[in-house]
Amino acid sequence: MGGRLCIPAISPTTMSASTDPTGPERVVAAIIRDGDGRVLVARRPEGKVGAGFWEFPGGKVDPGESQSEALRRELHEELDIAVGACTFLPHYRAATPPGIDLAFWRVDAYEGVARGREGQEIRWCPPDTLPDLPFLPADRPILARLRLPSFYLISDVDHLGEALFEERLAQAAARDALLLQLREPWPASRLRAYAQHLRALLAPYGGRCIVNGDPNELMGCADGIHLPASHLARIDARPAATLVGASCHDAGELRRAAAIGCDFAVLSPVKLTPSHPDAAPLGWARFRELAAEVLLPVYALGGMTIADRVSAETHLAQGVALRSGVFGKDADLPVP
Ligand SMILES: Nc1nc2c([nH]c(=O)n2[C@@H]2O[C@H](COP(=O)(O)OP(=O)(O)OP(=O)(O)O)[C@@H](O)[C@H]2O)c(=O)[nH]1
Ligand SMILES: [Mg+2]
Numbered sequence: 001m002g003g004r005l006c007i008p009a010i011s012p013t014t015m016s017a018s019t020d021p022t023g024p025e026r027v028v029a030a031i032i033r034d035g036d037g038r039v040l041v042a043r044r045p046e047g048k049v050g051a052g053f054w055e056f057p058g059g060k061v062d063p064g065e066s067q068s069e070a071l072r073r074e075l076h077e078e079l080d081i082a083v084g085a086c087t088f089l090p091h092y093r094a095a096t097p098p099g100i101d102l103a104f105w106r107v108d109a110y111e112g113v114a115r116g117r118e119g120q121e122i123r124w125c126p127p128d129t130l131p132d133l134p135f136l137p138a139d140r141p142i143l144a145r146l147r148l149p150s151f152y153l154i155s156d157v158d159h160l161g162e163a164l165f166e167e168r169l170a171q172a173a174a175r176d177a178l179l180l181q182l183r184e185p186w187p188a189s190r191l192r193a194y195a196q197h198l199r200a201l202l203a204p205y206g207g208r209c210i211v212n213g214d215p216n217e218l219m220g221c222a223d224g225i226h227l228p229a230s231h232l233a234r235i236d237a238r239p240a241a242t243l244v245g246a247s248c249h250d251a252g253e254l255r256r257a258a259a260i261g262c263d264f265a266v267l268s269p270v271k272l273t274p275s276h277p278d279a280a281p282l283g284w285a286r287f288r289e290l291a292a293e294v295l296l297p298v299y300a301l302g303g304m305t306i307a308d309r310v311s312a313e314t315h316l317a318q319g320v321a322l323r324s325g326v327f328g329k330d331a332d333l334p335v336p
Pocket of ligand 1: 027054074
């Protein structure tokens with residue numbers, strides 16, 4: 001993910017906010033985006049634990065308060081905004097030290113103009129730039145999630161033909177930020193050329209294209225690389241691409257993807273799928289158990305439709321990976 005600034009030292013003991021030995025300190029933090037997809041972040045002011053580090057606005061839940069009540073109160077105190085609708089994000093799990101239970105909520109609507117009411121600096125940042133800021137260490141896995149959309153599309157060019165595929169892709173891209181994986185049984189030269197074409201097609205919509213295959217042959221032609229499980233097993237270091245994903249089927253492969261520093265993984269098959277009729281589906285409960293073992297964003301793949309997005313998030317997925325569910329003849333396009 002490029003060069004990063006050094007993060008000042010902060011010890012787990014100074015991070016702990018818990019004063020109650022019977023349970024962790026409950027903290028809520030907010031993901032607030034503007035119309036351009038920029039995220040609101042704040043710098044912890046002098047005098048607070050972790051002063052100088054960047055964070056998501058929020059704070060401690062008072063006794064007797066619900067999380068959403070605490071979120072509304074904290075954002076009024078810290079940013080002078082009145083929060084309307086907000087949504088719990090179960091899959092936004094931070095690397096919190098013992099003693100803190102940090103829950104993330106998305107703010108869907110608010111009134112007012114955000115300002116740093118406690119003297120803290122605030123900034124609206126494109127998600128790709130967040131990892132360059134010295135963030136509270138617990139928030140690092142959240143920064144990875146913010147760079148990724150809810151829908152990860154897998155190409156179906158050989159089946160649809162280029163014209164129909166591109167028409168459906170453009171329809172989907174116009175509706176939602178997308179990440180596309182170009183996965184076709186083609187020689188590397190054709191993959192490289194078509195990946196560049198798709199990248200140009202998606203760029204005006206803010207979408208990105210990454211290409212499935214051997215990083216040695218495909219590096220640099222797209223926004224990143226998707227490692228097949230067979231490649232993941234063979235390499236020791238993350239390919240030097242902007243985005244690196246990996247195909248995984250079990251806990252061992254997920255741990256490996258996390259260990260080499262992949263930005264995300266795809267875990268399959270969640271449901272029965274016509275493309276792999278002999279593969280035993282994991283089911284949502286097992287998917288959740290496996291996804292919970294890593295802080296890496298994990299997409300659910302296998303028999304997914306666009307409507308599975310909410311189930312996916314509930315079961316700790318970053319979102320859904322789709323092929324026939326978006327490019328198939330019965331697909332429920334467009335992406336909502
Ligand atoms: N608000 C917030 N707190 C976070 C984040 N990440 C993280 O580790 N924390 C930790 O959660 C704890 C509580 O947050 P806080 O200091 O904002 O609580 P607060 O607004 O109620 O502050 P106060 O106790 O000074 O009034 C701190 O130990 C903080 O370091 C984050 O992204 N946002
Ligand atoms: Mg706070």
